[in-house]
Amino acid sequence: MAGLSTWDRSRGCRGWIEVARETGPVNLTGVRLGGRPDLPLLVLGPSLGTSVTELWSEAARLLAEEFQVIGWDLPGHGTNRIPLDPDGEPLTVAALAAAVVDLVDQMAPVMPGARPTRFHYAGDSVGGAVGLHLLLDAPDRVATATLLCTGARLGSPESWQERIDLVRSGGTAALLELSTQRWFAPGFVTRRPETASALLDHLRGVDDEGYAAVCGAIAGHDVRDRLGQVAAPVLAVAGAHDVATPPDLLRELADGVRDGRLVVLDGVAHLPPAEAPEQVARLFREHALGPVPVDEPAGERNEHGQPVGATVAGWTARPRLGGTVLRGRWVTAEPIADEHTEPLYAAVCGPGDEPLWTYRPAPFPTGREQFQQEVVRRLADHPDSATYVFVPHDGPRGGRAAGLATFFPCSPAAGTVEISGVLFGRALQRTTAATEAIHLLLRHAFDDRGYRRVEWKCDSRNEPSRRAAARLGFSHEGRFRQHMVVKGRNRDTDWFSMLDGEWPQIRARHQRWLSPDNFGPGGRQLSRLEDL
Numbered sequence: 001m002a003g004l005s006t007w008d009r010s011r012g013c014r015g016w017i018e019v020a021r022e023t024g025p026v027n028l029t030g031v032r033l034g035g036r037p038d039l040p041l042l043v044l045g046p047s048l049g050t051s052v053t054e055l056w057s058e059a060a061r062l063l064a065e066e067f068q069v070i071g072w073d074l075p076g077h078g079t080n081r082i083p084l085d086p087d088g089e090p091l092t093v094a095a096l097a098a099a100v101v102d103l104v105d106q107m108a109p110v111m112p113g114a115r116p117t118r119f120h121y122a123g124d125s126v127g128g129a130v131g132l133h134l135l136l137d138a139p140d141r142v143a144t145a146t147l148l149c150t151g152a153r154l155g156s157p158e159s160w161q162e163r164i165d166l167v168r169s170g171g172t173a174a175l176l177e178l179s180t181q182r183w184f185a186p187g188f189v190t191r192r193p194e195t196a197s198a199l200l201d202h203l204r205g206v207d208d209e210g211y212a213a214v215c216g217a218i219a220g221h222d223v224r225d226r227l228g229q230v231a232a233p234v235l236a237v238a239g240a241h242d243v244a245t246p247p248d249l250l251r252e253l254a255d256g257v258r259d260g261r262l263v264v265l266d267g268v269a270h271l272p273p274a275e276a277p278e279q280v281a282r283l284f285r286e287h288a289l290g291p292v293p294v295d296e297p298a299g300e301r302n303e304h305g306q307p308v309g310a311t312v313a314g315w316t317a318r319p320r321l322g323g324t325v326l327r328g329r330w331v332t333a334e335p336i337a338d339e340h341t342e343p344l345y346a347a348v349c350g351p352g353d354e355p356l357w358t359y360r361p362a363p364f365p366t367g368r369e370q371f372q373q374e375v376v377r378r379l380a381d382h383p384d385s386a387t388y389v390f391v392p393h394d395g396p397r398g399g400r401a402a403g404l405a406t407f408f409p410c411s412p413a414a415g416t417v418e419i420s421g422v423l424f425g426r427a428l429q430r431t432t433a434a435t436e437a438i439h440l441l442l443r444h445a446f447d448d449r450g451y452r453r454v455e456w457k458c459d460s461r462n463e464p465s466r467r468a469a470a471r472l473g474f475s476h477e478g479r480f481r482q483h484m485v486v487k488g489r490n491r492d493t494d495w496f497s498m499l500d501g502e503w504p505q506i507r508a509r510h511q512r513w514l515s516p517d518n519f520g521p522g523g524r525q526l527s528r529l530e531d532l
Helices: 052-063 093-107 126-137 157-170 172-183 193-205 208-219 224-229 247-256 277-289 338-348 368-381 432-448 463-472 503-514
Strands: 004-012 015-022 029-034 041-045 068-073 119-124 142-148 234-239 260-265 331-335 386-392 403-411 416-424 453-459 475-486 489-499
Touching: 029 052, 029 093, 041 052, 041 093, 041 126, 052 068, 052 193, 052 277, 068 093, 093 126, 093 208, 119 126, 119 277, 126 142, 126 208, 126 224, 142 277, 157 172, 157 208, 172 193, 224 247, 234 247, 234 277, 247 260, 260 277, 277 463, 331 432, 338 368, 338 403, 386 432, 403 432, 416 432, 432 453, 432 463, 432 503, 453 463, 463 489, 489 503
Parallel strands: 041 068, 041 119, 119 142, 142 234, 234 260, 416 453
Antiparallel strands: 004 015, 015 029, 029 068, 331 386, 386 403, 403 416, 453 489, 475 489
8 A cells, every 4th residue: 555645633522632644545544542552552443334433433432542543434434535446456445454564654653664553453343353354464563353243254245235226326315214223222222312313413424426336345255264364362242132143153263273261241232332332442451461369448547647558467477489390180389300401402402493582581591401500400490499390290281290389579578479481381381280380379379378479571562472461360460661671672561460369369369261061072171261
């Protein structure tokens, strides 16, 4: 696509917006919906017949403290009044996705030579279909995706041709009654008449040919046979009253991708961002950043009337961690020792294992001797840490060390500790033993030694670590910007925590998931940990 041609700045109904206009085979406009440019980027996609501003503005407002939020408008919709080329190629969902990437590059540019901006994505209906194509065609650009009221295929080509014929004969005004029935759950128009009216008024003003072109794009959308290629985490959100994209369609999507989860919203139909903005914002935030921390209840006051923290009755310093073998059903955790050098080196330093070391402060070891001296012995001899090596009971590494993790830093006086330096070999990753390995460390800290808080910190760009923290039940506490310089590069650090008061419920979830009853033939899980 051609480069940026103009920037228009105008006063919108909900604040200042910037509209980026592109020239090229697919014309999109982008709208800035809030958030500082130094925050993680969130890109929002609209539903057919809506503008991104009318659909997403309230949810975007709730997310703007933690994300730089931009949206885009379909041809003939919202801010996008650039005429379609009547002699151009037919519009496709894949072309819309490519145009979104180009738009992101223009609205969130990086320095020459730097990696292109990665972003979180959320889209409703056709906006969700565009999200699927982003995941498939630009997988390195999308950190997480929240796909609402959409599917790998939407309707049939015949049904979309009927819609095109209707619009070309009677204009988009002919769709008002049908859209009122399909867009909103029963009672919403009565409860929120202003929101419903704004959305329907916008539909009435959508360009007929722009609407028809998007219908044609949706008619050709079918990626059912490609869902298994989607590796990024996907949150599929369905409306319980949605007849256009019912929950079963979203279930197929969530089950078809590698890392998918389904949430069904009660009292919602086809436009969750407008019908339930608070729920959508919360779900998106938790999917992208981890669970929202629970606010601490109001504290006590001292003799001066000042608010102070709650009294911790009978508190004494906790015993040091480590020094004992931790046994589970699927894996055993052993204190690190020289005898682990050979199997660990084979597990994490083999051909192609360099990426396992990207986010570690130490470089990839050049040989077994360096690994023993700078990793095994340094961790084994460290006076203030406790490192455990994980030995799975079965599988390709059964009976041999396959990964490690360290309790450090540790403050027995405060009862706090971090699980750090997690390094799993490829044979251990994404296995039941891997989940149980961290569970054993949590159980040791909370149950065996009585710690009050366990932390998990990681490079903000380390998406697998961030996803693991959220999946295991840690709460995201925030991001320390410019926290470190690691291997000559800036590191922003994401902080997660788990508290002793939260542990019993989390422990019960872990135990239900780890139960043999949760696994069918071939070891396939029956219920996901996140769903328990």
